[in-house]
Amino acid sequence: MxxxxxxxxxxxxxxxxxxxxxxxxxxxxxxxxxxxxxxxxxxxxxxxxxxxxxxxxxxxxxxxxxxxxxxxxxxxxxxxxxxxxxxxxxxxxxxxxxxxxxxxxxxxxxxxxxxxxxxxxxxxxxxxxxxxxxxxxxxxxxxxxxxxxxxxxxxxxxxxxxxxxxxxxxxxxxxxxxxxxxxxxxxxxxxxxxxxxxxxxxxxxxxxxxxxxxxxxxxxxxxxxxxxxxxxxxxxxxxxxxxxxxxxxxxxxxxxxxxxxxxxxxxxxxxxxxxxxxxxxxxxxxxxxxYIDTQLFSEIAAILYDGPWIAERWSEIGPFIESHPPHTAFPITEKVLRLGSGSTYSAASVFEAMHKIQSARHQTKKRLEExxxxxxxxxxxxxxxxxxxxxxxxxxxxxxxxxxxxxxxxxxxxxxxxxxxxxxxxxxxxxxxxxxxxxxxxxxxxxVNQISSSTKNNTLLVSVCGLHMRGYPLEKQMHEFGATFIREDVTAPNYQMIKLPTVPPKPGLIKRQNGGASIHVEIWEMPIEKLGELVASIPSPLGFGKIELQSGKEVSGFICEAFAASTSQDITELGSWHNLVVHGDR
Known part of the structure; x- marks a missing residue:
């Protein structure tokens, strides 16, 4: 099946x-x-x-x-x-x-x-x-x-x-x-x-x-x-x-x-x-x-709730609230909406706000041209x-x-x-x-398209899942290679993670045709010229290849030869090297 x-x-x-x-x-x-x-x-x-x-x-x-x-x-x-x-x-x-x-x-x-x-x-x-x-x-x-x-x-x-x-x-x-x-x-x-x-x-x-x-x-x-x-x-x-x-x-x-x-x-x-x-x-x-002064945007933002525009919300929902028993609406929601129900804002204040907004739109349109x-x-x-x-x-x-x-x-x-x-x-x-x-x-x-932008800048994305992650002993090696942390991510749901019997222990990622899980990884951006040094530092049975992420995209990263699974502890269910540390093994 x-x-x-x-x-x-x-x-x-x-x-x-x-x-x-x-x-x-x-x-x-x-x-x-x-x-x-x-x-x-x-x-x-x-x-x-x-x-x-x-x-x-x-x-x-x-x-x-x-x-x-x-x-x-x-x-x-x-x-x-x-x-x-x-x-x-x-x-x-x-x-x-x-x-x-x-x-x-x-x-x-x-x-x-x-x-x-x-x-x-x-x-x-x-x-x-x-x-x-x-x-x-x-x-x-x-x-x-x-x-x-x-x-x-x-x-x-x-x-x-x-x-x-x-x-x-x-x-x-x-x-x-x-x-x-x-x-x-x-x-x-x-x-x-x-x-x-x-x-x-x-x-x-x-x-x-x-x-x-x-x-x-x-x-x-x-x-x-x-x-x-x-x-x-x-x-x-x-x-x-x-x-x-x-x-x-x-x-x-x-x-x-x-x-x-x-x-x-x-x-x-x-x-x-x-x-x-x-x-x-x-x-x-x-x-x-x-660099520009954005005070204008803050002043306009305040009009939405601290100005007469709150009355538009009340005009839409107020009749329902008024025609139903108390506490029909969520208490804090009704409190906010009722700010637009009273005599706080006059017709004149509405037009003052409209004119201020129109002036700000005019300024913004000129400022944000191209x-x-x-x-x-x-x-x-x-x-x-x-x-x-x-x-x-x-x-x-x-x-x-x-x-x-x-x-x-x-x-x-x-x-x-x-x-x-x-x-x-x-x-x-x-x-x-x-x-x-x-x-x-x-x-x-x-x-957001890091792969495209990385190529233009002669860099590539690298996936790491263990000691090269932030807070671990080999993070410094990533910085020495000129790498920059980009984001956390997870692999596609068909990877096995093992704990290799090395000193210190290291994780190994093995892609499986059946079974496996999504494993937590970090994505770093590294100069291509430094890749050779990184690959040369990787001991067997670890290697360097393509890691499929949950989104379906592939990035370069640490992989492991499948034969190592027979002599290593399967820690796939932990989902992350972090969780091994939580359980007292670092």
């Missing part, structure tokens, strides 16, 4: 390859997704979780579609539960609000027509009001890497579903940063198109004038594949615009904040170091950099318990570098940028004008 190996991290490109090579079927992928979602039930990712009852009709439809004519044939995706999926309740994170739509939201319909499979509805901060992922009666969505940390909101479930391998991509929404913050905290890509580029028909409004549908995925390439399908004018959507799909281009200039970046929470110092490391990577891209602004995606993260204790201030700080985006009519992409601490991702965001999305796509591709 052949056991189908479904990658832990799902991607559009990898699934396309597997379908074309007859390695698996969409039904087998869906079966694995259902198993994963059931195993992660405690993480509160789903409101309507994947089930064969929901998904089978979409599998049946695939039989009538030619994969060559359906660019997303068999690709599973998740839907934030403020976006309509026909026949499935839309709750917006509030059971009493729920209704069952007869039709899909426009973006869902387009994806389904392209062959994609909607698998369920994900958890969110209620009424899409929050950036923390803990404001839901359906439970606090856990972070994909560290369950005690927040997952980010409001599109919490959508981001974690992708990060945990429940979907190849997912739909979120973004008003204040909800399509970017969860991406950063869960180490994935979050793409926010320009206002109106993707239709919002069938989306429950938060702030209708600012709302965007967004996509979460494992890579820039995947987000742009989805963009090609979802984008386009919808004559039945009053907010829809005709904005062409971006063709990746590089900007002529990169802007960075001239003032010190403020970081918050228990990981502020680690975030600061990760930001500094990100800047160093940006400097290697050979694009002119200029340029991209780079900022941290978030200013820190917190334990979920800490956010419960201080829900307003922590949420405000999460939006410090995001809230300005839609008010200024910018496009944005949030990208992983290493780790602040172990299993604590850090991310940066590229911003461009609404008519210059191509610039964030081109720059984003250059930043």
């Amino acid at each position: 052949i056991v189908v190996q479904i990658p832990k991290r799902l991607s559009i490109e990898k699934l396309r390859e597997m379908y074309a090579d007859k390695e698996c079927t969409p039904k087998e992928v869906i079966t694995e997704i259902i198993n994963r979602s059931q195993a992660d039930t405690h993480m509160n990712i789903w409101i309507t979780p994947p089930s064969m009852d929901i998904i089978q009709p979409y599998l049946d439809r695939l039989e009538k579609k030619n994969p060559l004519d359906a660019p997303l044939w068999g690709i599973p995706f998740a839907i934030k539960d403020n976006i309509d999926m026909a026949g499935i309740p839309t709750t917006v994170g509030c059971p009493e609000y729920a209704y069952i739509p007869e039709t899909h939201a426009t973006v869902v319909e387009r994806l389904v027509e392209a062959g994609a499979i909607p698998i369920g509805k994900t958890n969110l901060d209620q009424f899409a009001t929050g950036l923390v992922g803990v404001r839901s009666p359906y439970g606090e969505t856990h972070n994909a890497l560290r369950p005690e940390l927040i997952s980010g909101g409001s599109s919490s479930g959508s981001a974690v579903a992708v990060a945990r391998g429940h979907a190849a991509f997912s739909l979120g929404t973004d008003t204040a940063g909800s399509g970017r913050v969860p991406a950063s905290l869960n180490n994935i890509v979050g793409y926010k198109p320009s206002l109106g580029a993707w239709p919002v028909k069938g989306v429950v409004p938060a702030c209708a004038s600012l709302d965007c549908v967004t996509v979460f995925a494992q890579s820039m390439d995947d987000t742009l594949i989805v963009d090609q399908i979802a984008r386009g004018f919808d004559e039945n959507d009053q907010w829809s615009k005709s904005i062409h799909s971006p063709t990746p281009e590089l900007p002529k200039k990169i802007y960075l904040p001239i003032e010190p970046i403020h970081f918050f929470g228990p990981y502020a110092d680690a975030y600061k170091k990760a930001w500094e490391s990100s800047i160093e990577k940006i400097k290697t891209m050979n694009i002119p950099i200029e 340029a991209v602004l780079v900022m941290p995606t978030v200013g820190g993260t917190w334990m979920r318990e800490q956010v419960r204790e201080d829900p307003i201030e922590t949420n405000s700080q999460m939006g410090y570098y995001t809230n300005h985006c839609n008010l200024l009519d910018l496009s944005a992409v949030a990208l992983p940028s290493g780790f602040a601490e172990e299993d604590t991702p850090f991310g940066i965001t590229f911003f461009a004008r609404s008519d210059s999305e191509s610039l964030i796509c081109g720059l984003g591709d250059l930043y």
Whole structure:
């Protein structure tokens, strides 16, 4: 019996390859997704979780579609539960609000027509009001890497579903940063198109004038594949615009904040170091950099919640809250929304804010001509318990570098940028004008496509899994060879890890045709000219070859000859050399 190996991290490109090579079927992928979602039930990712009852009709439809004519044939995706999926309740994170739509939201319909499979509805901060992922009666969505940390909101479930391998991509929404913050905290890509580029028909409004549908995925390439399908004018959507799909281009200039970046929470110092490391990577891209005052963006960001724009949220949800018994809404959500219900803001204050925003848009449009602004995606993260204790201030700080985006009519992409601490991702965001999305796509591709950029810089990516990792005795050797730590990753799920009987013990990775597991590795970038020295230092039975990562991509790295398994301890179940150390063996 052949056991189908479904990658832990799902991607559009990898699934396309597997379908074309007859390695698996969409039904087998869906079966694995259902198993994963059931195993992660405690993480509160789903409101309507994947089930064969929901998904089978979409599998049946695939039989009538030619994969060559359906660019997303068999690709599973998740839907934030403020976006309509026909026949499935839309709750917006509030059971009493729920209704069952007869039709899909426009973006869902387009994806389904392209062959994609909607698998369920994900958890969110209620009424899409929050950036923390803990404001839901359906439970606090856990972070994909560290369950005690927040997952980010409001599109919490959508981001974690992708990060945990429940979907190849997912739909979120973004008003204040909800399509970017969860991406950063869960180490994935979050793409926010320009206002109106993707239709919002069938989306429950938060702030209708600012709302965007967004996509979460494992890579820039995947987000742009989805963009090609979802984008386009919808004559039945009053907010829809005709904005062409971006063709990746590089900007002529990169802007960075001239003032010190403020970081918050228990990981502020680690975030600061990760930001500094990100800047160093940006400097290697050979694009002119200029430092500018970003105070204007902070002033505009404050208008979203500390100004009259909060009244737009109340105008959308307030009538429901007022017509239902007390405490129908999540307490902190209602408290935030009611800020827009009283007499705090006059009609004159609304126009003052509109004029200030218009002036800022004019300045920003001139400033960002042929340029991209780079900022941290978030200013820190917190334990979920800490956010419960201080829900307003922590949420405000999460939006410090995001809230300005839609008010200024910018496009944005949030990208992983290493780790602040172990299993604590850090991310940066590229911003461009609404008519210059191509610039964030081109720059984003250059930043995250390490293999491509490494080749241009005469470097290559190297995978290490043992004593060459950070904090171990041979880390210094990596630095001596001019290597730079890039990120943590895991292998494809078909590797055996053994403990070689050497002094000191070393791990060996053996790729298996059957069995095995995903093994934790570190990815470093090393000058090609130093590779010979590294390879020459490797003792038998270790060697140097290609390591397949969970994403399906291959990098160079340490491998081991299979014969060594017979005289070594199998430690595959530990999943990481770190775990051997935890158990007292170093």
